[in-house]
Amino acid sequence: MDVIKKLQASDFFIEPIPKNAVEAMAYVPFQNAKTLYSPEQGICMGTLFPELSLPFDPENRMRGDGQ
Amino acid sequence: MTERAILLKKLSAVEFAAHELHIYLDTHPDDVSAGKAMNEYDRQANALRLEFESKFGPLTPGEDGNRWAWISDPWPWNNQED
Amino acid sequence: MFVYEKKLQYPVNIKNPNPALAKIIISQYGGPDGELGASLRYLSQRYTVPYPEVKAVLTDIGTEELGHLEMVGTIVYQLTKGLTVEEIKAAGLDAYFVDHTAGIYPSAASGVPFSAAAMQVKGDPITDIHEDLAAEQKARVTYDNILRFCDDPDVIDPIRFLRQREIVHYQRFGEAMRTKCNGLVMVMNTYKLIFVSEMLSLWKELCIMLYLVIYILHNHCLLT
Numbered sequence: 188m189d190v191i192k193k194l195q196a197s198d199f200f201i202e203p204i205p206k207n208a209v210e211a212m213a214y215v216p217f218q219n220a221k222t223l224y225s226p227e228q229g230i231c232m233g234t235l236f237p238e239l240s241l242p243f244d245p246e247n248r249m250r251g252d253g254q
Numbered sequence: 255m256t257e258r259a260i261l262l263k264k265l266s267a268v269e270f271a272a273h274e275l276h277i278y279l280d281t282h283p284d285d286v287s288a289g290k291a292m293n294e295y296d297r298q299a300n301a302l303r304l305e306f307e308s309k310f311g312p313l314t315p316g317e318d319g320n321r322w323a324w325i326s327d328p329w330p331w332n333n334q335e336d
Numbered sequence: 337m338f339v340y341e342k343k344l345q346y347p348v349n350i351k352n353p354n355p356a357l358a359k360i361i362i363s364q365y366g367g368p369d370g371e372l373g374a375s376l377r378y379l380s381q382r383y384t385v386p387y388p389e390v391k392a393v394l395t396d397i398g399t400e401e402l403g404h405l406e407m408v409g410t411i412v413y414q415l416t417k418g419l420t421v422e423e424i425k426a427a428g429l430d431a432y433f434v435d436h437t438a439g440i441y442p443s444a445a446s447g448v449p450f451s452a453a454a455m456q457v458k459g460d461p462i463t464d465i466h467e468d469l470a471a472e473q474k475a476r477v478t479y480d481n482i483l484r485f486c487d488d489p490d491v492i493d494p495i496r497f498l499r500q501r502e503i504v505h506y507q508r509f510g511e512a513m514r515t516k517c518n519g520l521v522m523v524m525n526t527y528k529l530i531f532v533s534e535m536l537s538l539w540k541e542l543c544i545m546l547y548l549v550i551y552i553l554h555n556h557c558l559l560t
Contacts, residue, residue, distance in 0.1 A: 195287040205514065213466065215510020220278060220288060226271035226295065230346065233500025235274040241503050243483050243496065262343060270345065273400070274504070280392040281511035313342045330344045331410035333351075 191237070192223045258310050259334050265302040271295040338399070345403045346497045350414040350490040355427035357491060358415035359445060361482055364408045364498070366442025368454035369474035371408055371498075375401035377455040377471060381464045389515035390461060394468075397505050404498055409440045411494060465513050472506040 203216035220236055229235040255263075275292035282288060307313055311323035328334055364370040378398030382391045416429075416438050424433050431447065442450035456467050479499035486492050 192291070194291060199282070199285045199287070201282070213469075213510075213513070215469075215507060215513070217511055217514065218278075218282075218507060220282075220285070223271075223275075223291065226267035229274065230267040230270040230497075233497045234504050235271055236278075236504070239504050239507055240500065243480055243499060245480075245484065259347075263347065266343065266346065273345075277393065277396050277400075277504075277508055280389060280396055281508055281515065283389070314339060324342075330342060330406060331348075331413050333349045333414060334347060335349045 192225060194221055194223065255335060261302070261306050261309070262334060265299065265306055268295055268299045268302055272299050338402075344407050344410060345400070346407060346494055348407055348410045348414060348490075348494045350411065350488070352488060352490070353417050353419055353423075354415050354488060354491070355419055355424055355429045357486065357488070358412045359427060359429055359432070360485060361408065361415070361491075361495075362412050362440075362443060363445040364475070364478055364482070365405065365412060365440065366450035367444035367448075367478070368451075369471065369478050370444075370450075371401050371405040371475075372442055372450055373452075373455045374471055374475060375399075375405060376452065377457065378468060380457045381468070384459045385461050385464070387461065387515050390465070390512045393508050393512045397508060400501070400505075404501065407494055407498065411491065412440055413438075415491070462513065465509050468509045469506055472502045472509065476502040476506070 200219055201217045203219070204214050208214055218236065218238065220238075222237060223229065223235045224232060224237060226235075232240050234240055272292055272295040275288055275295065278288055279285065279292060303313060311320070311326065315324055366372055375398050378394045378401065382394035382398070385391050385394065419438070424430055432441070432443075435441070444450075455471070456464075458464055458467065476499055479495055479502065482495055483492065483499070486495060
């Protein structure tokens with residue numbers, strides 16, 4: 188059901204965490220989008236980007252740490 | 255679902271895609287392929303919006319002659335599937 | 337300026353009124369971590385921000401939050417349509433009803449009216465973005481909590497959408513701390529200059545660049 192559109196391959200890339208990261212500054216890893224959901228799938232998920240799709244998981248089933 | 259609700263759903267999906275890429279491009283202005291995708295979705299959204307407005311009345315206040323079309327129900331908080 | 341589009345960002349079509357749900361969902365309308373606070377916060381912070389990418393992010397996300405405010409208002413409105421007095425009383429909405437009838441009044445689930453005291457505009461770009469990151473997480477948790485109480489799919493659907501949007505906004509605000517314009521601030525840190533979170537004027541930035549050029553040239557001369 189996941190209809191994914193690949194963005195054209197480009198040389199666009201930003202280092203997720205900068206190599207010159209310093210103390211006392213906060214960083215959120217920079218997103219480098221490579222694929223998109225279709226508009227219909229995207230609006231249903233709440234985002235066009237599969238990597239940002241983090242659904243509500245009250246029983247922590249997706250924790251994946253063996254628990 | 256009514257024809258109006260179906261067309262509104264299509265328009266909302268494409269507008270959402272354009273908007274999501276628009277805010278992505280605020281922090282990634284140099285991502286050319288994302289820019290191209292946004293332009294494509296914008297184009298599709300404009301076409302769908304024109305189609306919706308011609309059939310079901312204006313979505314933004316404009317110079318359209320029919321003032322009752324803007325004033326009339328349904329407004330967004332009314333149930334659109336009634 | 338603001339242009340209005342006569343449609344919701346995501347559809348809300350609720351078939352079954354539910355005053356008990358309305359009572360808690362209204363917190364995302366006028367509560368401390370709700371959409372009204374979010375949009376006011378972002379739209380107010382953008383005036384004093386020196387970096388254009390951040391101004392764009394604050395404007396675009398602030399505008400989207402106004403659309404979310406409309407969605408939450410719609411959810412509460414549809415959940416309280418056509419209720420009898422007995423249903424209102426049974427759900428504990430009688431105190432609200434006395435002052436507001438079925439009107440949508442910006443307040444929290446506790447009844448506390450909306451207040452800007454729950455938000456901050458510090459006038460410092462790093463601080464304001466941290467405020468925004470926290471705001472997005474608080475809103476996301478509020479939606480988590482609403483989902484814990486929800487069993488109506490017509491309500492779960494738009495709430496789920498709104499919750500996911502908060503996560504995307506969090507990502508954008510995080511990225512906004514590393515825009516091209518404030519990349520210079522990051523570089524300053526690696527050369528051990530003292531970083532003070534302040535708004536740099538262009539003149540100051542030019543002086544610092546000149547300092548860096550001289551510093552690099554000086555090192556080069558030492559090596560040859």
